[in-house]
Amino acid sequence: MDNYYRMSDPKDEFIVKNIQISMLSRKKKGSKTRTVLKTLKVMDNASLVNQQATARYQKIRELCIGNENLPAKSSGHHLKCYYFYPSSKTRFMPYAIEEMSRDPLIILYHNLTSNAEMESLKALAAKQLQPAGVYHTTSADNRNLEGYTRIAKMAFILDEESAVASAITQRLQDVTGLNMNFSEPLQVINYGIAGQYTPHYDTFPAKSGDRSHPSHDRLATAILYLSDVERGGATVFTNINVRVLPRKGNVIIWYNYLPDGNLHPGTLHAGCPVLVGSKWIANKWIQSKGQMLQSPRNGG
Ligand SMILES: O=C(O)CCC(=O)C(=O)O
């Protein structure tokens, strides 16, 4: 496991060495002392940042592995498991639901998608996978590929091009009670070995940023697990110590905002590195736009 984390661990000797080399390579004639002093200063700063970052990585690593000494921070709430009948269509086949957290609300649905649906989505996505990026407000094109932040490939599958995608959108509407008219297209993601997504929020505070961009208005996130993963690849909520194992057919849904429109800090989450196997998921982001007249289910 360590070898995979080493790649993103800033205490790594190669990374520190690289800082040193890059400073020395900028050395100009006659400015040797200044350059060396500067190099040392950078290394001092780097080492402080490294210590903090290493403590953070250590905690994420423990959470990813499933350390029992990190109890979920939802002890004030009584988490429930129950069967759910969203409509008469499911009267004879209810969904089994597990609450993973009450605040923020994180709900796990067992077997929400069929094997045939998942295989069809993966086959469609496999033909058009591209490196996955992250939205970045400071970059000129609002999109930036950042080194180790997200190591994955992705493809968007529109409801119009796939009956399976549109059936899934309808099902998510049935189980959440949320209006899907403004939801983003399904984003299918594939992580290979060492693929990961470091801790992040899926959206921005409601009161800030460019609300016209879909990624700035994600009321809720749904992750569909389209494969099992032999080892690694859990989804972890790093501020509340919640770990969700990738199980083919399961879906988690959570709500990203506090009632005042700020980000719920408990929704900070990461995709743990895949150690053995290949991880397939699909994201569906549901906008707050269009929800005024809806009455969400499951207390959402
Ligand atoms: O891979 C995961 O488990 C999490 C993915 C995720 O957070 C995202 O794509 O925004």
Ligand SMILES: [Fe+2]
């Ligand atoms: Fe995410």
